[in-house]
Amino acid sequence: GAVVSQHPSWVICKSGTSVKIECRSLDFQATTMFWYRQFPKQSLMLMATSNEGSKATYEQGVEKDKFLINHASLTLSTLTVTSAHPEDSSFYICSATPTGFSGNTIYFGEGSWLTVV
């Protein structure tokens, strides 16, 4: 079964509203989680690194005030798309690695489809 859960899987929101996507590690604690965005028929692009208890680190070109990331606990990171517009419609997917684990296993969530109308 999934070890990283995302919710919601699908969301439709009106332009100008905000929408929150959750990324939850089910069986482990994750100090760091990552958020990716994927437009149709394109690759995944890293948006930001979510750090538990501190500010997220955003990749170049990603607006931190538009994509708010909160990593308040060791098992939950949230991505809030603020004042969403149709161009924000995309597939958002998170990943997490168990804290303290020396291996390279990265677990991905199932992703969240956002459609802004």
Add this chain to the structure above:
Amino acid sequence: SQQGEEDPQALSIQEGENATMNCSYKTSINNLQWYRQNSGRGLVHLILIRSNEREKHSGRLRVTLDTSKKSSSLLITASRAADTASYFCALDQGAQKLVFGQGTRLTINP
């Protein structure tokens, strides 16, 4: 660009044939990973190959890595219709932050 470059972008073969996808990159890596993504779904981890490894196998999958050429290949043998998906290489440059290639859309025709 630090992104991996994959070729071909699309590949269509008959069931039972082998499929080979290639990934080239420009930076140094800790490891390189291959993922599968069915349309509109999440990622499925296939294989991780470390920078000091040259080849790994997993079932019908074979991955090679040539760090001198900064390239990797994914071979799927005896393809099946269920193998139809997009395949991505991902570069781990450290700290589990992945840089993905553009992907190869594989279609297996019955």
